[in-house]
Every structure is written in structure tokens, then in C-alpha cells.
Amino acid sequence: xxxxxxxxxxxxxxxxxxxxxxxxxxxxxxxxxxxxxxxxxxxxxxxxxxxxxxxxxxxxxxxxxxxxxxxxxxxxxxxxxxxxxxxxxxxxxxxxxxxxxxxxxxxxxxxxxxxxxxxxxxxxxxxxxxxxxxxxxxxxxxxxxxxxxxxxxxxxxxxxxxxxxxxxxxxxxxxxxxxxxxxxxxxxxxxxxxxxxxxxxxx
Numbered sequence: 001x002x003x004x005x006x007x008x009x010x011x012x013x014x015x016x017x018x019x020x021x022x023x024x025x026x027x028x029x030x031x032x033x034x035x036x037x038x039x040x041x042x043x044x045x046x047x048x049x050x051x052x053x054x055x056x057x058x059x060x061x062x063x064x065x066x067x068x069x070x071x072x073x074x075x076x077x078x079x080x081x082x083x084x085x086x087x088x089x090x091x092x093x094x095x096x097x098x099x100x101x102x103x104x105x106x107x108x109x110x111x112x113x114x115x116x117x118x119x120x121x122x123x124x125x126x127x128x129x130x131x132x133x134x135x136x137x138x139x140x141x142x143x144x145x146x147x148x149x150x151x152x153x154x155x156x157x158x159x160x161x162x163x164x165x166x167x168x169x170x171x172x173x174x175x176x177x178x179x180x181x182x183x184x185x186x187x188x189x190x191x192x193x194x195x196x197x198x199x200x201x202x203x
Contacts, residue, residue, distance in 0.1 A: 007033055059131070061107040061124050063089050072096075072104055079103045080135075084142040085128065085158070087111050087151070091144055091184045100193040103142070106131065111145060111154040125158060132167055142199060143173040146183055159202045171202040 002008065007029050014025035032040040054063055057070035060083075064070035072078060082103030086092050092105050110123035120126075132138055141162070145151035159171045174184075175198035184192070 003030075056107075060105045061109060061127065062092055062105060077102075081137050081139045082142065083128075083131070083138060083140070084144050085155075086144045086184070087146065088185075091146075094185050094187065095144060095192055095196070098189040098193045098196070100196050103140075108145075108154070111150045112157055113150045120157060123154075125161070128158065129161055129165065132162065132169060133165060138169055140170040140172060142196075143171070143202065144184060145173070147174075155202055172199040173202050175199055 003011070003026070007026075010033065011022070011025040011029040014020050014028050015022055017025075020028075032043070053065045055065070056062070057064050057066075057073055058068050059073040060070060062070040062072065066074065068074075079102050083106050084092075084095065084101060084103055085106045085108060086095070087108055087110065089107055092107060095101050106124065106128045108123045108125065108128070110118055112118060112120060112123070132141075141158070143151075143155040143158070145155055155171075155173055162169055162171060174192070174195035187195075
């Protein structure tokens with residue numbers, strides 16, 4: 001006997017989320033439909049609020065509920081001469097939690113991955129290069145991408161593009177104390193702080 005159609009439909013929606021499999025999605029759907037309808041109603045309101053208000057920063061493509069710039073780009077105390085490049089906003093906020101980094105960011109919203117059909121034009125590389133060309137005050141790019149083949153390839157691609165543009169910008173990456181294949185999102189604040197301080201050059 002199958003679950004009622006409306007619960008199955010809800011479960012399918014949850015199973016499309018990262019890290020949520022069929023069994024977990026069924027449990028969530030059942031819990032919301034039977035045990036906690038007030039929470040279901042609040043979730044509905046929150047989802048409507050997020051879809052109505054959240055957008056991407058015009059400058060760095062971080063998520064924001066501001067009209068134009070995110071709080072980081074709009075902060076006059078941040079060092080605008082350094083840009084830390086990350087894959088998603090999750091890595092950005094992990095690094096922010098360290099309190100170590102005082103520069104600004106650029107969120108690519110992906111990494112180059114030929115296996116998955118993702119090339120340079122599918123992520124925010126073009127916008128990053130436009131920032132670099134239009135702002136002569138930028139002196140360093142730090143790559144805060146996950147230490148795997150795709151992350152390294154993306155860093156190298158952007159570094160070569162910067163060289164081709166003949167821009168006087170230093171390119172570095174988080175120190176290799178971060179284990180290969182790990183995710184920056186789950187690194188401790190201490191590990192990320194150490195990696196920022198001991199960052200390496202990109203060749």
C-alpha cells in the first residue's frame with residue numbers, strides 16, 4: 001500500500017534537496033502532514049518570504065535581501081583590494097565565521113566540471129574578470145575552492161585568464177593543510193583561519 005498522493009508528492013519535493021534520500025524525505029513529509037502542521041504552515045510562510053526577498057548581490061553574487069549590494073560589499077571597512085573566490089555562499093559564511101578574513105568575496109555558484117557539463121560560461125567567471133578589469137585597486141585573488149580536481153582546475157583556469165589580461169594581480173589559494181577531497185563548508189574555524197594565514201601562490 002502506497003502513501004497518499006499528496007504526501008508522496010511532498011516527499012518527492014524533499015528528496016530533490018541535497019543530501020535528502022527517499023526514506024528521510026518520507027519521514028519529513030509524514031511529520032509535517034501529521035505531527036506538526038503548525039511547523040508546516042511556518043515553513044510555507046518562510047519559503048514565500050525567501051523567494052520574494054532573496055536575490056544575488058550585484059557585485060559579488062552572494063545571497064542578500066538588500067536591493068543592490070550584500071552587507072559585505074556595502075561595508076566600507078572591508079578591504080576591497082582582496083577578493084576571496086568561493087564556490088557557493090555556504091563557503092563564504094564558513095570563512096566569515098572565522099573572523100580572520102577582512103576582504104571581500106566573489107561567489108562563482110559552481111566550479112568547472114566537464115563531467116557534469118559545467119564550463120567557464122556556466123558559472124560567474126566572466127563577472128569576476130569584469131570586476132578585475134574595472135577596478136585597478138584589486139591586488140590579490142584568494143581561491144577558497146574545495147581541494148579537489150575540479151576546484152584546482154577552476155583556480156588554474158581563472159589564474160591563466162588573469163595572466164592573459166596582463167593584470168597585476170596576485171593569485172593565491174588556501175594552504176594545503178585542508179585535506180584533499182574535503183569540503184570547506186565543514187572545516188573548523190581554526191583550520192580555515194590557519195589556511196588563510198598560510199595561503200600559497202597559484203602557479
